[in-house]
Amino acid sequence: MYYGELVRLRALEMEDLDIILKYFNNLEIRQYLNNQIPMSRNAEQQWLERATKLDPWRDGAMTLAIEDKKAGQFLGTVSLFNISKQNKRAEFGIAIHNPENLGKGFGTDATLVMLWVAFHVLGLNSVYLVTLDMNKRGQRAYEKAGFRKAGVHRQGAFVNGAFQDFIVMDILKDEFFKSYPAGTVVGEP
Numbered sequence: 001m002y003y004g005e006l007v008r009l010r011a012l013e014m015e016d017l018d019i020i021l022k023y024f025n026n027l028e029i030r031q032y033l034n035n036q037i038p039m040s041r042n043a044e045q046q047w048l049e050r051a052t053k054l055d056p057w058r059d060g061a062m063t064l065a066i067e068d069k070k071a072g073q074f075l076g077t078v079s080l081f082n083i084s085k086q087n088k089r090a091e092f093g094i095a096i097h098n099p100e101n102l103g104k105g106f107g108t109d110a111t112l113v114m115l116w117v118a119f120h121v122l123g124l125n126s127v128y129l130v131t132l133d134m135n136k137r138g139q140r141a142y143e144k145a146g147f148r149k150a151g152v153h154r155q156g157a158f159v160n161g162a163f164q165d166f167i168v169m170d171i172l173k174d175e176f177f178k179s180y181p182a183g184t185v186v187g188e189p
């Protein structure tokens, strides 16, 4: 549906449940999501049932599946949430599920495509995210996609036995449009 250089973003389907369960209950990934509680099939199915029906304007959220464009393989999910119509603003979230697929450029590309959706499809003005200070890989990927550090929420998270800071990053529509003006796309099908 929406294409980058390496990935395609498409609607989530109930058929994605098995592959999500296969990789997502994994501390290597989940430590970065500030959510280390195991996800049961029942809970994941309920989450997916809701996620497959989300409407960004009605529900204030939108979650898409990230697929490897070449292999057609499910890689994870990317979201816009806390969408505010009044402020034309959303929060961004992403997770590549299989650790073997980290650090291969998929996350940067999926972030770029979701920003394109935020600014070119939804018409938002700003997108922000919070990420753990220890998530240097994430911060580098977000920076490559155009996010800039906006601030620090000190000791906002308790992870791996210690409090640590959340880094806040953001990007404005005008900044994104310098690289991707109206009429341009991130990648081709």
Ligand SMILES: CC(C)(COP(=O)(O)OP(=O)(O)OC[C@H]1O[C@@H](n2cnc3c(N)ncnc32)[C@H](O)[C@@H]1OP(=O)(O)O)[C@@H](O)C(=O)NCCC(=O)NCCS
Pocket: 028, 029, 030, 032, 033, 093, 094, 095, 096, 097, 101, 102, 103, 104, 105, 106, 107, 108, 109, 130, 131, 132, 135, 136, 137, 138, 139, 140, 141
């Ligand atoms: C965060 C995430 C989406 C990034 O996607 P990714 O595909 O792994 O990242 P990319 O390969 O696109 O880019 C990673 C960049 O970080 C760099 N990097 C990797 N480890 C790093 C480290 N410890 N310190 C600094 N930079 C690092 C890579 O070299 C690369 O930059 P480069 O292209 O300039 O060399 C992905 O790692 C992920 O889903 N992680 C687990 C869950 C998570 O963290 N979600 C986000 C929560 S806010």
